[in-house]
Amino acid sequence: MKRRDFLSTSLGLAVASALAPAQQARASRQASSHSSTNFDVAIIGAGLFGSAAARHLSKVSDGVALIGPKEPQQKSTHQGVFASHYDTSRLTRVIDPNLVWGTLAKRSIARYRDIEHQSNIEFFHNIGYMMVTPGGLGTDWFDLPAMREVATDLNVEIEDFDDDLLKQRFPYLNFTPGSSAVLQEKDAGYFNPRLLVEAQQSIAIAQGTTLLREEVVQIQVTGEQVKITIGSGGTVRANRVLVATGAYTNATMLLAHKLNTTIRAAMIMVSEVAPQQQVAFPSTLYAKTDGEEDFWGLLMPPITYADGRSYIKTMDGYYGPAPLEGYKALGTWSRSNGHEDHHVVLKRALREVFPSLDILSTQFKPCLITDTDSHYPYIDMLDDRIGIAVGGNGKGAKSSDEIGRLAAGMIHTQGWPSSLPQAVFSAKFA
Template identity: 40%
Template sequence: MVIAVIGAGMIGAAAARHLAQAGHGVVLIGPPEPQDKATHPGVFASHYDEGRITRALDPWPFWSRASQASIARYHQIEADSGLRFFHQTGTVMAGAENSPYIMSLRAVQQQGNLPCEVLQGPDLAARFPFFRFDPGTLALHETQGAGHINPRVLVRAQMRIAEQAGARILPDTVLGIEETSTGLRIRTDQGDVPANQALVAAGGFANMILPEPLPLTVYARTVVLLELDAAEAARLAAMPSLIWLEPDGNDPYLLPPILYPDGRVYLKMGGDTVDVILRDTQDIKDWFRSGGNPAVGRMLADQVSARMPGLRVASSHVQPCITTFTPRNVPALERVGPRLSVAVGGCGRGAKCSDELGRLGAELALGRSLPEWAQQDALPA
């Protein structure tokens, strides 16, 4: 049996690894990162970056469970691939002490017995002197298995292991899927690929491929990269990743100093609250080519300045990305036909737990049922 995994991003590459290492025939189909995004006419992916926050703590049990499973495999993936992508700098999740999201976070932490340091008031200020926290803030500091991952390198690691285990990798763009008398025909820009089963893990581009569209909402998002000189990067060397849980459910985030491919060190700030919905494939492509929203970048930079008084920034620029949401605020992990499954919709939380989401997608492609915990929603009560 040949299983086609469509989408060579974080979830798709993980699914291909799990299937190939289990001895199944796998073809992973998806184009590489474009050299010039501004003129690229094809599809894009959301892992074109150097930093994504990772942690086991989350207000929702589904995301915490999926994250724990993925984090537990990071070191083995690094060892098997020879590529390092995980940086254990720690993660702080903070917010107003009695806010619903902090209370949910504490409940998940206590139910899962997740090790972390709980800080408030003077102890919190002393522990992280480079951050300014409002009075009444409660923070959970996770040190083990938390910090940030390099999504580009993680995808390369997953693909390297999958290929070593026998997977075939095609750098093609999938145009559609057709059922035949014997299986599936995967139509690509380079020709047809036969398969017995297919798993679509194409993120915001999934509905471009699927015979029947999923109820996905794709948002245009902007992040800002704040360049630091060598002295400022050294001053912030002990900085953890930070997520601030707002009472309204927004969760702006800030990553510690990270070296980027241009040779410069940046802080990355995200948490764009300007909800611009991308209605179709052309909208998504246009957004990636646009370079992002400078006004949102300025708003995010102002938030960093308020959170980190005295921060010295040498320069800044914005980058576009997308988040793909489902109505249940968890990925669409389901069979949508006798030969077709989907693993789509990171809901702004998918990077850190992409290995487990890929594993669950692989289980679906093999015709297996998901565990009960993986069928939970992540919606406010």
């Protein structure tokens, strides 16, 4: 297949419009054992990217299969794959130091409410996003001038805060003296990734997608089709395959060649807070340099979880002693409770930034982050029949609907449905 590195805006919009019109809902079907084993396109990986691709693709194709297991009930003993959406809250915002990531986010967030309406599943909470930094950190995550430029380019309203205004608006948060901040109040906040996946799948199924709750163990091009072997021993065939298997893409060895990716072992801390601690502040990325040690990370406001209790979620920029490689290492980390020394860092950081917080209990949850060599998702055709959508780089969840739309357009037309150059998303191999 001849790869197109760039398509003009007009052609990109033309292809995108071909995906947009809704067709009459076909008979919905969700299968664990399936009556049909032949499909036009099979999407392997039923997480954020794959489920979004299924929703977009099933608007224009009658033969879509989405293949991926359910979330395991007992993660501590689960021996299969893990996905990245096993979470209740994930930060979302448009403003970013990088224009490509800002564009992906803006286009995705613009469709959140429509997805909620079509699925009757609410997952987005528009509470705003704030980034706070004392400056001089040497990381583009906290590049305020670049972030302001992207906000201007994408016509996103932001508000600048100096140290005094931060103290006035959020007196209970203890940021480094002299910090500055930017606030995006509209089209930002947090979303529930579990519910977003559920919403995407609900719409895709209503549009005719077959959902197969299986793990895939092998894909093989055989003549005019791709043979897909599933964990239960059966086979599925498809004309084309989109692989969206996240951190497990190399570990499962589904592709002929390893992608150039790095898997980071991240850790989330979820702290239960007393009911009276229902303070309101935006989803926040912050850097702090006046504590016991420098820290930068995520601070979410108190959120009510499924058990009816309120929790504050925190996460930092430390990702374990070394990248993870191989199926066994990924599983071991995903079943673990992380490192005790890291727990100490997270607990101390939360006390330093929110000293008045009354913490009732604390849980630690492992997370896998897939970084690509380009720092953008790989959305590419590897040959005429197999495409990929892999690599969130710590920013992909909020932008998953647009990433899925690009992958759907690519696998359906073998063209490129965006004004963003395809070369930005080209796969790189190890």
